[in-house]
Amino acid sequence: MSNPVTDNEAKWIRKIWTSYWGILLFHDAAQLFSYWFLPYSAGPTEFYYYVLLKPTIVAGSAIASAWMIDAVAKRFTFYALISAGTVLAVTIIRLNTDIRIISALFLLPILVAVLFYRRRLMIFTALLQIAAFFLLLARSESYRSYLTAFDVISVPAFIVICALVAGILMIRGRELQKELYTAMSAKQELMVQYAIMSRQAKMDQLTGLYNQATFREHYAMALDYAAEGTRASFQLALLDIDDFKSINDTYGHLAGDAVLASVARTVKERLPASGVAARYGGEEFALLLFEPDVGEAVRACEAIRTAVSQLVFSELDGKGATVSVGVAAYEPGLDADALFERADARLYEAKRLGKNRTAHVPEAAGQPDA
Structure with missing residues (x-):
């Protein structure tokens, strides 16, 4: 009817x-x-x-x-x-x-x-x-x-x-x-396309993590909030795949891409909910951690490092890969470059001490502690 x-x-x-x-x-x-x-x-x-x-x-x-x-x-x-x-x-x-x-x-x-x-x-x-x-x-x-x-x-x-x-x-x-x-459908489709393009512009396509430019935005905001005292202090971690050039030279770049993707996936799975992760350079990753203290941040990084060390790659004939990590905690007065240099120095320290390890700067100390 x-x-x-x-x-x-x-x-x-x-x-x-x-x-x-x-x-x-x-x-x-x-x-x-x-x-x-x-x-x-x-x-x-x-x-x-x-x-x-x-x-x-x-x-x-x-x-x-x-x-x-x-x-x-x-x-x-x-x-x-x-x-x-x-x-x-x-x-x-x-x-x-x-x-x-x-x-x-x-x-x-x-x-x-x-x-x-x-x-x-x-x-x-x-x-x-x-x-x-x-x-x-x-x-x-x-x-x-x-x-x-x-x-x-x-x-x-x-x-x-x-x-x-x-x-x-x-x-x-x-x-x-x-x-x-x-008209509304067309507008909605444009909005979806814009959202996809915007996300793509912020993400690294191989790893699915943020790219370097987006990470720098989050890094700058974290520094501003910490300097203003409106947010708890944070930690910066730099993670690098050990002997990655050798992996590329021995097994090829496709194998290297597979290792990068697997490491990135492990980072996302083990990263604390409040953390931010990005592919910062070729085989290097940058993490922002908002843990109560540097000890908690180191434990989070150690969980990632350990999980990566347990991976087995068919692309590497059944072999694994490891990562080294450097961690530095924000302290009042540190600018972006200074904090980054501290974390980078700790990463170098982890490499020098044998790789597949985490090195960090104790809070309010500024001295390396492997």
């Missing part, structure tokens, strides 16, 4: 029901004002029962019935809503036949139908208004008395024309919706 009611349509249905009640109450208030303060031909009994109470019960019952239909049979919701609007319009027209333009109220349900962009509903609404017009014409002598022969033809024609115009508006509205959807 009808497509399911969407959440947005349900919201508008509630607003329309509220509007129906508002129209009915406003009409009753206008009738009371006219009866109390303007010349009115009806007596108290005739006014309060036939003009006020009975029509209000009829229209109110139609609105309430539509609400109950929506609650128990939502597939009829739209038709019930239009029918209630038609009863409301006919009720008001019948009580105000001396107002010549009052027949324009037949457009109320048509305007309601336009909101939902449903062609069948619009056809149903137009036919219902024409049927309501002729029924009112046949049943109400008062209504007939105010209509001319031209009105009998023009009112249904006016309803049909308005329904056709409403149908055209609905078609155009659907086109606009489609155009908007297409």
Whole structure:
């Protein structure tokens, strides 16, 4: 009978029901004002029962019935809503036949139908208004008395024309919706592409870690926060694959790439959640660690170093690879270059002492400790 009611349509249905009640109450208030303060031909009994109470019960019952239909049979919701609007319009027209333009109220349900962009509903609404017009014409002598022969033809024609115009508006509205959807989809696709490109610009494609430029941004921010005292101190670690040139020379660059990718994966798996890792140069990695003290940072680096030493590479004929690590903790007064030089010196120290080890500078000491 009808497509399911969407959440947005349900919201508008509630607003329309509220509007129906508002129209009915406003009409009753206008009738009371006219009866109390303007010349009115009806007596108290005739006014309060036939003009006020009975029509209000009829229209109110139609609105309430539509609400109950929506609650128990939502597939009829739209038709019930239009029918209630038609009863409301006919009720008001019948009580105000001396107002010549009052027949324009037949457009109320048509305007309601336009909101939902449903062609069948619009056809149903137009036919219902024409049927309501002729029924009112046949049943109400008062209504007939105010209509001319031209009105009998023009009112249904006016309803049909308005329904056709409403149908055209609905078609155009659907086109606009489609155009908007297409534009939004294109915009969303551009945003996704931009996000991908932005990520690619920040990442090293081989290892999936940050590249050097992005790492420098994080490094600068860490230094700023630490200098301002708004963030706990941090540690810088430099990690280098031992004898990497020999690996490339002996097994080829593809094997070297496989080692790089595996080491990077191990770094990501073992890196503390708050840490930042990047491929800083050919076989060198840089880590930012935000541990409570340098000892915790060294333990994190040792976990990475140990895990790497346990890897076995088919590309290296079943052999493994090792890394050396240098760690330095930030101290007040150190700039980017000075801290980097400390970590680099510790990395050199680890290499000199035999490789596959971690060397660090104790906090607030500035002296090497292997």
